[in-house]
Amino acid sequence: MCYNVRMKKKLAIDAMGGDFAPKSVVEGCLLARAEFPDTEFILFGDETKIRPLLSDETNITIVHTTEKIDSGEADPVKAIRRKKTASMVLAATAVKNGEADALVSAGNTGALLASGIFTVGRIKQVDRPGLLSTLPTLDGKGFDMLDLGANAENTAHHLYNFAILGSFYASNVRGVTSPRIGLLNNGSEASKGAPLQKETYDLLAADESLNFIGNVEARDLMSGVADVVVVDGFTGNAVLKSIEGTASSLMKLLKTSIKDGGIASKLGALLMKKSLYSLKDALDYEKAGGAVLFGLKAPVIKSHGSSNADAIFATLKQTHKMLETDVVGKLVQHYQEDK
Amino acid sequence: MCYNVRMKKKLAIDAMGGDFAPKSVVEGCLLARAEFPDTEFILFGDETKIRPLLSDETNITIVHTTEKIDSGEADPVKAIRRKKTASMVLAATAVKNGEADALVSAGNTGALLASGIFTVGRIKQVDRPGLLSTLPTLDGKGFDMLDLGANAENTAHHLYNFAILGSFYASNVRGVTSPRIGLLNNGSEASKGAPLQKETYDLLAADESLNFIGNVEARDLMSGVADVVVVDGFTGNAVLKSIEGTASSLMKLLKTSIKDGGIASKLGALLMKKSLYSLKDALDYEKAGGAVLFGLKAPVIKSHGSSNADAIFATLKQTHKMLETDVVGKLVQHYQEDK
Known part of the structure; x- marks a missing residue:
């Protein structure tokens, strides 16, 4: 019997995205972990750089990869296709496969939009997600x-x-x-x-x-x-x-x-x-969080490139709120009823 | 013999346009008159309201009319067609007929744009004047x-x-x-x-x-x-x-x-x-003057609706500069050579 058993929320986080990654990303996660014990933070990135920033890995999982999308990629869409093991790409794939509920990155905006649309995927009835x-x-x-x-x-x-x-x-x-x-x-x-x-x-x-x-x-x-x-x-x-x-x-x-x-x-x-x-x-x-690519099957949120730990924390709070309120699920339901 | 005889510049000014008309418009003209003795200021509007603001009418001409375009006209294009003796309409017609060299108003923007395009007229090769x-x-x-x-x-x-x-x-x-x-x-x-x-x-x-x-x-x-x-x-x-x-x-x-x-x-x-x-x-x-509807046969300049005397003065200086540099004439020449 499983009354009141809540699924843990799982956030796929591109630990290597942003000007101060992975430091500010990891520190932002630690702030969020203290506030949200119901959440698991899956950090995609270089474990040799991430692990030293953690004294305790409770509710944190590291998925190791050394490849990443640079902020200055000339063609972000090509970059996510070429760099199949980049931290952002693996994080997006985890959401696609149901291993995580939302995707957060402070990295390349174009690449994140493309990851959102092509990997996480649109809600069927939303032709064009909006930022x-x-x-x-x-x-x-x-x-x-x-x-x-x-x-x-x-x-x-x-x-x-x-x-x-x-x-x-x-x-x-x-x-x-x-x-x-x-x-x-x-x-x-x-x-x-x-x-x-x-x-x-x-x-x-x-x-x-x-x-x-x-x-x-x-x-x-x-x-x-x-x-x-x-x-x-x-x-x-x-x-x-x-x-x-x-x-x-x-x-x-x-x-x-x-x-x-x-x-x-x-x-x-x-x-x-x-x-x-x-x-x-x-x-x-940034107090209000990042920019949401909204209209996808899961929350995909872009934190500012220059995000410090507080800005990452704000984005994670916003992501948590989107999951807690199930705003994407309600949207999907709205479109189904609307048919 | 007429060496060095310069034509006087003539500005057609909608004295009744703007939130503080005709007071700020007339006061702005007086500031400009002191700076530009080569210029005649033709004020279109209610002489019973304009004349008391003038102690000396040197270089100032009043063309009396009591009709005006309101700032809140629902359909400005219709308004300029219907109100044939409105101060803005008469001022625009004076420019069209060569009785004045430029049109200035702090009144209804839509009506001024329409007066510029339909009455003053476009330079032939400019399909769309720009503000x-x-x-x-x-x-x-x-x-x-x-x-x-x-x-x-x-x-x-x-x-x-x-x-x-x-x-x-x-x-x-x-x-x-x-x-x-x-x-x-x-x-x-x-x-x-x-x-x-x-x-x-x-x-x-x-x-x-x-x-x-x-x-x-x-x-x-x-x-x-x-x-x-x-x-x-x-x-x-x-x-x-x-x-x-x-x-x-x-x-x-x-x-x-x-x-x-x-x-x-x-x-x-x-x-x-x-x-x-x-x-x-x-x-x-407003120190830099008003907004020019540029690409017409003569300067047409919109001063901000809330213009005080200084803002009107800035717009008149700008208008004077446009005439002095003959920027419209040079533009016409450019398009003719370009054919």
Whole structure:
């Protein structure tokens, strides 16, 4: 009799991906292990580099391999085909074979997207998975945006599916009740945009199961105008990078102007330390975890390349939440019922 | 004998456009009149409201009309057709008829774009004029980006023309030698993007008269990665609004955190005043003037709706520079020679 026996969650982790791998990846796992005793962390990578970082291997398994995907691979798709024993490839294969429930990497984004789509595989009804991140808003609640660049081109039907994906993510993983879905457009009126946006607008408006609030503009994203923002991959990628670039440029500018502002400015900055930190904190995307390639048969999550142990920990928490809420299973069920 | 007799420059100005019209428009004109004695300012609007703002009408002409285009017109194109004596419409017609050399308005953007295209008219070889602004960079030099949303959809040939337009603007109006032209894309490699970007890349690379430096990413715009950034109108609009939205959100956040940070933070902010102002200053787009609908037979410039007298003055300086350098004439000549 097996009442209340819970399967252990198993995370396939590319221990060799990211600028500070394997150190920050392993340290992030140790933080996550302390919080989630129900989880096994399967680390794919060079055991001679990983093992010295572990004093205790409880709930940790190492799958040894010395091959890895480099962050600068010219053709990431070819790289995952060629390097059959790369840590990322083996981790993806473990998810495909049911030996792990989710895939996490801070490595090459293109290679991870390809591993997700070709190895882990799409949910049958989702033609185009979307790359989703939770981005910061002024009120601290954040919003989810997709696609952030998994696709170079999208149809209205892809965008309609992004709305469903985003809605499932926001309600399950972030606990948002009836997430407000906005379509990114060049004006708020219903008639705005190119044919792609107009057609998407009609599809979203026609589906009563979605809380579609209409068009939203990029200017209002950080004000929390919507809980989920739907956009084609090309524009979404440009918007994400514009937000990141502007925020980091302003922080740089502020630093320089404090430095050049003399003793008064430096003393002022010292007194304002708390305020400046809370500004930096508010911009820290990585607190919310990594970018999810959503619409696959299992969670596949990209942590930032420059992730430190805390950022890896945040990504693992997010992965754990996706498994705990079974958001992918619910999505699969939704599409089956929808047939 | 008429040596050295210069024609006076004539600016057709929609005195009733913008949130603070006609006051800020008239005050901006007075600032410009003091700097440019070679220029006549033709103010279109309600003389009973304009005249009290003028103590001296040297170089100022008022063309009286009480009709105007509202900022909230649901259908701006219909509005300019219906309101035949609106200040913006009369100003555009004056440019069309050769009674003025350039059109300036802080009013309804859609109506101004339509007035530019339908009344002032396109340069024959420019299928799609682009909306161009000079945006700030960290080094203070700025960059020009187009199209910022005059078009909802663009072809590669449109984008190729935007590169020519932007290059002429940057070299003539901003004095940039051999402007570096970048194509906004989702990665820097030549193979990146959707078919639109790939096709544009090839057109730009094939034209040796352009200083094309390849693809640029939105993340690097404020770092001054290029002097001219070419992008389709939909993405350009989203990028512009993302930059604006992020910058204004961060300034808001900084203000709140200073307010909530207690006495130390407030004292700190006071000491940092100079640094904070230089931050605000660096973000002030309007110092560089308004947005030009470029590719028309005459300069048509949109000043921000919330323009104060200084912002109007900046736009008039920019307009004056466009006339002084004859950038439109040079562009027309380029296309004629190119045939």
